[in-house]
Amino acid sequence: MIYDVIIVGSGPAGLSAAIYAVRAQLSVLVLEKEYMSGGQMLNTYEVDNYPGLPGIGGFELGVKFREHAEKLGVKFINIEVRHIGEEEEGRVKVLYTNREEFRARALVLAMGARHSSLGVPGEKELAGMGVSYCATCDGAFFKGRTVAVVGGGDAAVEDALFLARGCEKVYLVHRRDELRAARLLQENLKKCGNVEFIWDSEVTAIRGEEQVECAVIRNKKSGTERVLDLDGVFIAVGMKPNTEIITNILQLDKNGYICASEDGITEKPGIFAAGDIRTKHLRQIVTAVSDGANVISSVETYLEGML
Numbered sequence: 001m002i003y004d005v006i007i008v009g010s011g012p013a014g015l016s017a018a019i020y021a022v023r024a025q026l027s028v029l030v031l032e033k034e035y036m037s038g039g040q041m042l043n044t045y046e047v048d049n050y051p052g053l054p055g056i057g058g059f060e061l062g063v064k065f066r067e068h069a070e071k072l073g074v075k076f077i078n079i080e081v082r083h084i085g086e087e088e089e090g091r092v093k094v095l096y097t098n099r100e101e102f103r104a105r106a107l108v109l110a111m112g113a114r115h116s117s118l119g120v121p122g123e124k125e126l127a128g129m130g131v132s133y134c135a136t137c138d139g140a141f142f143k144g145r146t147v148a149v150v151g152g153g154d155a156a157v158e159d160a161l162f163l164a165r166g167c168e169k170v171y172l173v174h175r176r177d178e179l180r181a182a183r184l185l186q187e188n189l190k191k192c193g194n195v196e197f198i199w200d201s202e203v204t205a206i207r208g209e210e211q212v213e214c215a216v217i218r219n220k221k222s223g224t225e226r227v228l229d230l231d232g233v234f235i236a237v238g239m240k241p242n243t244e245i246i247t248n249i250l251q252l253d254k255n256g257y258i259c260a261s262e263d264g265i266t267e268k269p270g271i272f273a274a275g276d277i278r279t280k281h282l283r284q285i286v287t288a289v290s291d292g293a294n295v296i297s298s299v300e301t302y303l304e305g306m307l
Helices: 012-023 039-043 058-071 135-142 154-164 183-190 285-306
Strands: 002-008 028-032 075-078 081-087 092-097 101-109 113-115 146-150 169-173 195-198 201-207 214-219 225-229 232-235 239-241 271-273
Touching (some): 002 092, 012 028, 135 154, 146 201, 154 183
Parallel strands (some): 002 028, 002 101, 146 169, 169 195
Antiparallel strands (some): 113 239, 201 214
């Protein structure tokens, strides 16, 4: 069987695309390597900025998205795509897995991205319980509290600026003695009276019972350690797009994201990108859902041109 469109990945972008595809009366298949759909939503304890559903758990929201798609008749297969090829002079896309092959006239890549982690004790255990990778997602829960931001790039400084507006105290922990962020961002952050810089340092452990209580900070030059009493730790040391299967197929930017704008169109006819995997400024659930809708509009236009 040759589907109209195959969607790889079932986070918010992939699920939104699936919903819009089936409503457009396209034959659609979703391939997902993980046991559950939802992507990064599944690791978010509480989502407070998705319109109409304040305070909903990320896991619950992921389930609702999947149920919506299934109710409309979207077909899902749990399988990992290993390689992508083409047939009929590019008019048919072939997805190779360890079990079988799948074919479609159009392909939507929605594999998302993953946050780089510190890999320290307590980080994984306290994720969603004070450990966060998204200040704009979770910062509102820490109003009037004390938090630390780990990192030194634009994302870390932007997170610290955002948190400084509502938190009593913000520590910025950076492993070097100067930031990598844009100069203007640095200047704005240094003007904040409730931000303290901790230079040449790294987090070696995050501690707490059911919630973050403190973090152990080690100075890389002196080797001395200190313990910061904290309510939250925001980790901003980068993200890694899940583009391993297409590195030799599509153009990627310097950070490894697929070069595609809001319409999801890539330089390869018939291959589209949606969600966190593509170049974009803001990576949120709501922007991923928007990508899913936009990309199917582009797919429809492409398929009409094939007739």
